[in-house]
Amino acid sequence: MEQGWSVHQAAFESSTVPTCIVDNSGRILDANAAYLEMSGRSRHEAVGASSIDFIRADELPGVISGLDELVQGARAVRHRRHHRRGDGSWIEIEATTSPLPDRAGSTKGLLLVQILDHQVDPVQIDTDDELVTRQLYQPAGDAATIHDGEGRVAFASPSLATLLGRPDGWMEGRHLTDPDLKPVLADGTPAGLDHDPVVEAIRTGEEVATTLGVESGDGGRMWLSIVVGAVERDGLPARTSMRDITELVEAQQEASRLAAVVEEQLAYRANHDDLTGLTARRIVLDWVDEELDARRPVSVVFVDLDGFKAINDELGHLAGDDVLIGVADVLRSLAGPSLTVGRAGGDEFVAVTSLAAEADRFAQAVREAAGRPEGLVYHRACTVGASVGVAHSEVGDDRSTLLTRADRAMYEVKRSARNADG
Structure with a gap:
């Protein structure tokens, strides 16, 4: 026991009055021999244990109320209660609890509990009460x-x-x-x-x-x-x-995070072309349908690569994939914020917008890029060009008629180029 407590050590230990010192959580810090005998516990079993564990459940409110009185300034609180001994039997006691000041006058949350009267004969406690007590603090x-x-x-x-x-x-x-x-x-x-x-x-x-x-x-x-x-x-x-x-919740949170990442990746793959990362053909066509159904203007630009088949035939499909990825990067760089570029399939690309002027600007930019000496892309001594067709929606158009006009415009450019070369 700390020497700073205002309890004479020898008097505390030799007193025939069962006495213990507890902190404000009810934990027993020290107990004299009389208390250990009364409680039926060894010093090892008592010191460090919670005194709350030795009180009947239905008497705890009274104990708590008494402690509240001490906190509010009462000098001592006396009450009768039952105490569970080390062998599980119960005895009835009358205890007084008072603040225990140190030499500076501070209680530091320490309490002196003296058992003024106790019956040595075990008290019969209802089994349910004991069960409640055990469950209450275990x-x-x-x-x-x-x-x-x-x-x-x-x-x-x-x-x-x-x-x-x-x-x-x-x-x-x-x-x-x-x-x-x-x-x-x-x-x-x-x-x-x-x-x-x-x-x-x-x-x-x-x-x-x-x-x-x-x-x-x-x-x-x-x-x-x-x-x-x-x-x-x-x-x-x-x-x-x-x-x-914590470990379980963190594992669940990590699983949820990974599931969200997978879901996001699946959604991205559903809406984008696997190879080029451009908008998927289905998404582009759905947008055209929605805009036409709402009677809003739609412009479509078709881009078909020139010279791509030769790359596939001579250099293989892996080289062809590299070319498609390169073309996608070029088209993406030429597109303005109001224009969406997608892959229509094979070596064909499609761009859509609600602004006719933006469609015309994009088509011209692609033509100029394709007309450079290196073409749209230059891959292993092979130049890839492009044929571009544009169509603007008219009254009564549906998706099929609009796309057909853009497709025909693109193939007309391709035929003209072949005739010029021939």
């Missing part, structure tokens, strides 16, 4: 708490401080959704008192199970699975057990 998870009528932590198992990485007694007087914990719900939404599981359990009288994210003592995020037991008897405090499920 957590099913990693830690347990007992709460006052407003949901604040009145007592906590010693393992809670270890679990949260916080000092002993830090949680006492706080809600599980205390702002200092920076609590969040499973979906990341900040959790306030309206989301506090203990407050909800007290309000409804029903068991509440939830997942809560809190900030640990080292500043990291941890996740707790919390179960607040239903309060089935009037006056009993709320009991909470909690377990650290």
Whole structure:
């Protein structure tokens, strides 16, 4: 026992009055021989244990109320209660609890508990009461708490401080959704008192199970699975057990993140050409249908490569793929923000826009690029050019008629070029 406490060591140890010293969480810091004999426990079993574990469940509200009186300035509190001995039997005791100041006059949350009267004959306790008591403070998870009528932590198992990485007694007087914990719900939404599981359990009288994210003592995020037991008897405090499920939640979050990435990739692949990354033909044609159905203007530009077949035949399909990727990059660089370029299939490309002037500008830019000595692309001594056709929608057009006009315009250019070469 620390020398700073205002209790004479020899008098404390030799006193025939069963006496113990506890901190403000109920943990026994020291006990004299008379207390150990009365409690039926060895020093090893008593010191470090929680005195709350030795109290009947239906008497805890009175104990908590007495502690509140001490906090508010009472010099001592006396009450009768039952004490569970080391062999599991119960005795009835009358105890007085008072603040224990140090030499500087500070209580530091320490209490002196003296057992003024006790019956040595075991008291018969209803089995249900004992079961409630055992369940009340023996957590099913990693830690347990007992709460006052407003949901604040009145007592906590010693393992809670270890679990949260916080000092002993830090949680006492706080809600599980205390702002200092920076609590969040499973979906990341900040959790306030309206989301506090203990407050909800007290309000409804029903068991509440939830997942809560809190900030640990080292500043990291941890996740707790919390179960607040239903309060089935009037006056009993709320009991909470909690377990650290950080690894499980993080694994689930990672799985969700990967699933979202896969879903995004699948959506991208469904809407884009696998080889070139241009907009998929289906998406382009669907847009044309929507615009024509809404009677909005549509312009279509068809681009068909010249000299591509020779590359496939002479250099192989891998070289052909490289050419298609290169052409796609050129077309993408020539397109303005109001124009969408897609791959129609094979060595054909299509561009659509609602602006006729933009379609004409793009078509001319492609023609100029194809007319360079190196063509649209230059690959392994092979030059690739292009034939371009443009069509603007007219009243009564559907997709088929509009695309047919653009296709015919493109092939007319191609035939003219062949005739000129011939």
